[in-house]
Amino acid sequence: EAAVTQSPRNKVAVTGGKVTLSCNQTNNHNNMYWYRQDTGHGLRLIHYSYGAGSTEKGDIPDGYKASRPSQENFSLILELATPSQTSVYFCASGDAWGGSAETLYFGSGTRLTVL
Amino acid sequence: SQWGEENLQALSIQEGEDVTMNCSYKTYTTVVQWYRQKSGKGPAQLILIRSNEREKRSGRLRATLDTSSQSSSLSITGTLATDTAVYFCATTNAYKVIFGKGTHLHVLP
Numbered sequence: 001e002a003a004v005t006q007s008p009r010n011k012v013a014v015t016g017g018k019v020t021l022s023c024n025q026t027n028n029h030n031n032m033y034w035y036r037q038d039t040g041h042g043l044r045l046i047h048y049s050y051g052a053g054s055t056e057k058g059d060i061p062d063g064y065k066a067s068r069p070s071q072e073n074f075s076l077i078l079e080l081a082t083p084s085q086t087s088v089y090f091c092a093s094g095d096a097w098g099g100s101a102e103t104l105y106f107g108s109g110t111r112l113t114v115l
Numbered sequence: 116s117q118w119g120e121e122n123l124q125a126l127s128i129q130e131g132e133d134v135t136m137n138c139s140y141k142t143y144t145t146v147v148q149w150y151r152q153k154s155g156k157g158p159a160q161l162i163l164i165r166s167n168e169r170e171k172r173s174g175r176l177r178a179t180l181d182t183s184s185q186s187s188s189l190s191i192t193g194t195l196a197t198d199t200a201v202y203f204c205a206t207t208n209a210y211k212v213i214f215g216k217g218t219h220l221h222v223l224p
Contacts, residue, residue, distance in 0.1 A: 004157075031210055042203060042216035043158070050210045059213070090157050094212070100145050101207045106157030 003027065006091050006107035013114050019078040021110050023091030031094045031101055032074040034058075034066060036087040037109075043090065049074055050096070081114045088112070125219040130196050136204075136218045139186040144206035147180050147187040150214070152201045158214075161202075162189070196224040 003026045013019045025032065030051050035043040035058075045058030047066035055066040063085060065077040078085055088111050092104040128134055140147075145166045150158035162178040164171045164187065171178045177190045187204055203217045 033212065035214070040216070043214040045211065045213060048210060056210070058211070092157070092212075096210060101210050101212045102146070103148070103160045103163060104150075104158075104205075104212055106159070108155075108157055 004091055004093050004105050004107040006089075006110050008110060009108065010111045011113070013078075013081045013112065015082060015114060017081050019081045019085075019112065019114075021076040021078075021089055021091075021112070023074045023076075023107060024072050025074075025091075025093040025105070026072065027093050027095075027105060028071065029093040029095045029105075030071075031096060032068065033092040033094070033104065034064075034074070034076045035090045035092065036060070037090060038087050046076065046089075083114045086112060086114045124216065125221075127221040127223065128194060130194055130222050130224050132194055132222075133190065133192045134194055134220065135188050135190040136202050136220070137186060137188045138204035138215050139184070140204075140206050140215075141185065142206065142208065142213075144208055146207040147178070148205045148207065148212070149176075149178055149187075149189045150203045150205060152203065152217070154200075158203060194220075194222045196222050198222045 005024045007022045033048045034046045049068040067075045092106045094104040148163045149161045152158040164178045164180045175192045180187045199222045201217045203214045205214045
């Protein structure tokens, strides 16, 4: 069974503070993703990676950085958190077949509140 | 936006009824995926359909893909209360997987 683990599950941060969301996968998948989910917007892609050492910008990367130090770990970093970044964040892993992304396996999400 | 405007946002039906959800997309894709997200959980894939397939079935689920009209549908036959969830379609272009806004399906027991 595919396993993607996010930490923490819940986080309260202050405006201007630094926040790091962590994701670990044991699937040995090459691709990893960070999405945020807000009412009315569905899931929006922030950053993704297709292997250790790589990070790519998704559709809404402003205010976020990503780090992929190893195959297993992918972090999302908010250097200066703002209230508009209050959301539920999902990490996912997936593999590629013929260069096309395949099934994504999601973690359980991190609920971030920025006060 | 990558998505068309006709994606249905919310649907409420009685258990046992059949339902079809549609999505349309604007950008090129080789794969359409359908995911289901239950309350408090991450999304989980239901069906993946490729551009060379017009239809795919899995149990009570049936997905279609029409690349000429850039649209896909997901049908559920004989719905159960446990089918209550948000259903997303997602397009794939290389390594990017982009999700639509989703359809909230509420199946009443």
